[in-house]
Amino acid sequence: MRLLKKLENAERPLLGPNVKALQFWGLLLPKYRLKRYFYLTMHFLVTLFTFTECVDVYFVKSDMNLLLNNLKITMLATVSVCKVNTFLYWQKRWTDIIAYVTRADLNQRNTKDEKKLALIKKFTLYCRKITYLYWFLMYTTVVIVVAQPIFKYAFSKNYRDNVRMGTETYLQVVSSWVPFDKNTIIGYIAASIYQTYAAIYGGGWITSFDTNAMVTMVFFKAELELLRIDSGNIFGNIGRPVDKSIVLRRLKNCHRRHLDLVKYAQLFDACLSPIMLLYMFVCSVMLCVTAYQITIETNPMQRFFTTEFLVFGVAQLFIYCWHSNDVLIASEELMKGPYESTWWSHTEHRKDLYILISQFKKSIVFSAGPFAKLTVATFISILKGAYSYYTLLSQSQMK
Incomplete structure (x- = not known):
């Protein structure tokens, strides 16, 4: 608990x-030049390692089990490298998004409304x-990947x-290629040692990028x-209406907040969409x-490790799609807000209210490239x- 408090x-x-x-x-690269170069070197080493994984595909192509093991890790590592490189390339965009989320969140926390x-x-x-x-799920997966050779050597006499x-x-x-x-x-x-370093650091990449993106969606x-x-x-409550000046201020505030929301949602989608297309x-x-x-x-331990990896892969994509779907539903229901006010008793603001409702009609949804919505x-x-690919692969191996 103390560790979690230090993260706040x-x-x-x-x-x-x-x-x-x-x-x-x-x-998020530090301002100090020495630390910046240190992290860029770390990023380069993991990126280089991912390249060696791709090279190793050529050497293990004759062994189906090794090839499948290589593919599932290499493809995930490739996505991670793309995440990090785009994050570094679009560092200014991401810092703007983080600054907006922080600013808007702090503004709302200053309210006295108990419901909010x-x-x-x-x-x-x-x-x-x-x-x-x-x-926890990611680091458990990393520990399993790193410990898998030790477990197999310790518990499989035939393997030894x-x-x-x-x-x-x-x-x-x-699985990776090395020049020795x-x-x-x-x-x-x-x-x-090199593979363990890449697995641990790559896991850190995935967790930091994904959780930041998921919390931003929330x-x-x-x-x-x-x-x-x-x-x-x-317009206030039925029994407690507010002055016209307050009404105009609230109308302008709601309109401005939604403009900012749409602007930064589009910026966020522009940063995330190419990654999600590749990840799909x-x-x-x-x-x-x-x-x-x-x-x-056939080995129960190996089957457990593989199942855990499958759970992580499904959970990773599901969390993105689930939260993006929540944002879409919330944006479509936003139009109900003005109709839940006492609009019928303020006909002089009908035009302003119509403009606000027209602004609220803009749906917010995140995408995976130009082809699909999350x-x-x-x-x-x-x-x-x-499942279709799995069926095809199974049938091809049976022939």
């Missing part, structure tokens, strides 16, 4: 742990839950005997729901490959596609 930041009550994770793993405060508390607690649960006789090679942490013989003890240890939903409450209170394709193949490995794997329906379509 009073200046960023919503994004505190997420921004600290981005800073710790070097996605309860909603803000609810969303903040939810953001902490998905952040810490996602970190085969390695000693030279009929089977050492199981790698992550990794089947010797020294070569294997050296390759394992913020957009929260801001839409808070905006609906405020637009419903433009990668996830389809990864889920297919992992599901196939579960069916052909929704639950899209997630189901991806699962259907992955």
Whole structure:
């Protein structure tokens, strides 16, 4: 609990742990030149390692099991590299998004409205839950990937005997190419150290980027729901109407907030959309490959490890689609806000209210390139596609 409290930041009550994770793993580059070069070097080494994974595909193409293991890890690593490189390239965009989320969140926390405060508390607690649960799931996956060779050597006598006789090679942490013989003890240890470093650092990349993006999506939903409450209170209550000057100020405030919301949602989508397009394709193949490995794997321990990897892959895509779907629903229901006010008793503001409603008609939804929207329906379509690929792969292996 003390560690979790240290992650909090009073200046960023919503994004505190997420921004600290981005800073710790070097996605938000520090101002100091030495630290900046240090993180850029770390990024380069992991990017180089991902390239060696791709090269290794050529050398293991004759072994179906090794090829599938390589593909599922390499494709996930490729997405991670793209996430980080785009984040670094669009650093200014991402810092603007983070600054907007922090600024808008702090403005809403200054309210005295108990209903809004309860909603803000609810969303903040939810953001902490998905952040810490996602970190736990990712780091569990990393530990399993790193420990898998040790477990197999410790609990499989046949594997130990085969390695000693030279009929089977050492199981790698992550399949990758190295410019030396990794089947010797020294070569294997050296390759394992580099592979472990890449797995741990790559896991940090994924958790910091994904949880920041997910919490930002939750913020957009929260801001839409808070905006609906405020637009419903433009004219006050039936028994307690407000002055015309206050009405005009509230109308302008709601209009400005929605303009900012649409602007930064589009900016966020521009940064995330190319990554999600790549990830949708990668996830389809990864889920297919992992599901196939579960069916052909005979070792219970190996099957458990593969199943955990499958759960992580499904959860990663599902969380994105689920939260994007929530934002879409909240933006479509925002129009109800002005109609929930006492608009009928203020006919002189009918034109202003109509302009506000027209502004609220703009739907906010995140996409995966120009081809698909990130929704639950899209997630189901991806699962259907992955199952189709799995069936095709299974039938081709049976022939």
